[in-house]
Amino acid sequence: MQRRVVRWMLCAVLAGCASHPAEPGVPPPEPAAPAGSCPTEKLAFTQATGCQNDGSVEFCLPRDEQVVQRVRALAPELRGPIGGGGRARCDLSKEELYFIPMPEACQVADALPDETWATICRVAADPAVARIVPTWYE
Numbered sequence: 001m002q003r004r005v006v007r008w009m010l011c012a013v014l015a016g017c018a019s020h021p022a023e024p025g026v027p028p029p030e031p032a033a034p035a036g037s038c039p040t041e042k043l044a045f046t047q048a049t050g051c052q053n054d055g056s057v058e059f060c061l062p063r064d065e066q067v068v069q070r071v072r073a074l075a076p077e078l079r080g081p082i083g084g085g086g087r088a089r090c091d092l093s094k095e096e097l098y099f100i101p102m103p104e105a106c107q108v109a110d111a112l113p114d115e116t117w118a119t120i121c122r123v124a125a126d127p128a129v130a131r132i133v134p135t136w137y138e
Helices: 002-018 065-074 113-126
Strands: 056-062 077-082 097-103
Touching: 056 065, 056 077, 065 113, 097 113
Parallel strands: none
Antiparallel strands: 056 097, 077 097
């Protein structure tokens, strides 16, 4: 009987050690977007063509710090705000332009890696994001 109790306690202690809590102030990583859940109607490209741009994709966000922080939690690599309306055609009276840079893998392929695609899908799913387009500098 005593051995069973010791075994049970050992299992309980080891099970508690198996999980790694997030560091304070650091949001846990977002899970990949489930298959079929990407709001592709908001995207001006597909995963197969997502690297065909000048190094990033862009979109508008309202001038609201809470919204920006929420989107930054989805895409820590988020860059911006950047002046101008960009290809996304932000309404500068109430929006600002933001970018998600493309990974190095895009230098040798047209298709976005799954991880980058999942990030873009999560951002596109945010209600504040109307459209995500490729960046083209001219």
